Amino acid sequence: MHHHTVVVPIVVAVFLQASALAATARVRRADADLTFAETVYARLSGACRALIDLSYNTMTDQNYLIKTLKIVQLDGNSMKMFPINEAYVNLTKPRMFDISKQTKIIIHGYKDHSQSAVPIELAKAYNEKKIFNVLLLDAEEIMNKRYMTCVHNTRLMGKRLANLLANLENFGANAEDFHLLGISLGAHVAGWAGKYFRQYKGHSLGRITGLDPAGPCFSHAYSDQRLDKTDAKYVDVVHSNRLVQGIIESLGHADFYVNGGGPNQPGCFMPSCSHLRAAEVYTESVMTPKSFVGIRCQSWKHFQVNACEKDTYAVMGYGSSTTTRGEYYLRTMGRPPYGLGMDGTKNSDSSVDDWVTRTLNIP
């Protein structure tokens, strides 16, 4: 390959990245000019993909990395961890994996691991119910590389997971009973798992939940490159840090925009706090079903002036109906318990006061 064919896209990418950052800063300050930022983001995702494709040739073989994937199983008070290559043999031993139960599989995000607070709390909440098989995918070694390398590897991780799920289905489990919950970059791993599972088996996984799916390199990418509603029978997405770490656009059958989807969440100062809020509210929904209700709405601006579709409500999270379609908006509190039930479907001036009070830490 000639040098200039490599250098030109890199220069373009760096330029786009700089303009995207400038645009994001502007948007966060003024909450305006979204379309300009979105246009920049679309180009940035394209440039990002081009860079990944270019650097892919120079990447060392990633297959050894995939062997570092682990499956963690939570069952009552016991927690077991298996290398992914041994997971099938271990899970299909007696009293390990109940094929008559639904299976929840939690996938953590970038620079994270399965035992950190956000993924493990979600797994524990499901484990408490005693009616699910609860698994976590641990990709600590893979998710600690450069971001672009991780973006590239979401595909390989998803493929490996799909392979395990296909084997578990051969063992007697039902594809409809598999529910993948992906946090941030993990949401796109879940998407790839859904795509590969369908390719292997000719039918889809039951459900994928995207918890603020990662935005950089994915916003406005083609649907075959990221989590998409075609990846499972029901795909529900919670948005909490749009335009910064979270994806910009709607991806699922149902998309829930918590406090407008961000970029900022009440009670948060850092983008990562807002980004993880999606998973935190979801965990609360498992512990307290129906504490989050969204109203179908055109936009957050419509929500703020109480101009949403009348009486079109949907439960978010644990109790979500798989027939839910469209975009839903809701308010939450700035700290746990976050859920406001039906009160969260309306804007009210007192909530703004509350938000200000909490954000500024006024007792």
Ligand SMILES: *[C@@H]1O[C@H](CO)[C@@H](O)[C@H](O)[C@H]1NC(C)=O
């Ligand atoms: C998984 O199965 C292998 C092979 O039977 C066994 O040696 C290993 O101890 C098992 N791992 C766990 C954590 O139970």
